Amino acid sequence: VANGSAPFRRVHAWVRAIPRGKVATYGQLSRLMRGRLSPVGIGWALHAADPEIPWHRVINARGGISTEGHHPGLQRDLLESERVPFRPDGTVDLRACQWRGPTRKR
DNA sequence: CCATTGACGAAGA
DNA sequence: TTCTTCGCCAATG
Numbered sequence: 063v064a065n066g067s068a069p070f071r072r073v074h075a076w077v078r079a080i081p082r083g084k085v086a087t088y089g090q091l092s093r094l095m096r097g098r099l100s101p102v103g104i105g106w107a108l109h110a111a112d113p114e115i116p117w118h119r120v121i122n123a124r125g126g127i128s129t130e131g132h133h134p135g136l137q138r139d140l141l142e143s144e145r146v147p148f149r150p151d152g153t154v155d156l157r158a159c160q161w162r163g164p165t166r167k168r
Numbered sequence: 169c170c171a172t173t174g175a176c177g178a179a180g181a
Numbered sequence: 182t183t184c185t186t187c188g189c190c191a192a193t194g
Contacts, residue, residue: 067191088176092189100189101176107191109175120175128175137175 069099073107080119082144084161085154087123094163119161125153 076094080086088101099107105128108117118140122128129137138148146159 070191089178092176097189100191102174102188103176103190105175105191109192117175122175123177130175132175 069095069103070107070110073099073104074111074115077108077111077115077117077120079164080116080161083146083159085119085121085141085146085156085159086161087121087156088128089123090160090163091120121154123156125149125156127152 072095073091076091077086088104091104092099092101104120108115108120109132111117118137121137127137138152141154142148146154148154
């Protein structure tokens, strides 16, 4: 897998910066990279990511899990194990749990 | 090389 | 608010 490309490694660097108990969205990471990689591209970058990278802290813009087809139940388990609460509808409250980036937005 | 498919998201209708 | 359409770009066949 092509996880050695520069944009991918940059994604990995950002994702490693997300603290335990917090989450980020694909679009958020895409914007952090100034749109140099689309939200879909972020997904590919994580799909190709090393196990060391906390890929489970990245969810979609609605607070939902987008990896059910890949690893059923896994991402939710991992998040709950670091105290990220889920609503009854299976989503995360982004207002409460979203990582606010290093410098706030501009 | 062309077409299709996503771990996506914003803008319209 | 829900459903569509379109843009995005890497990967796959």
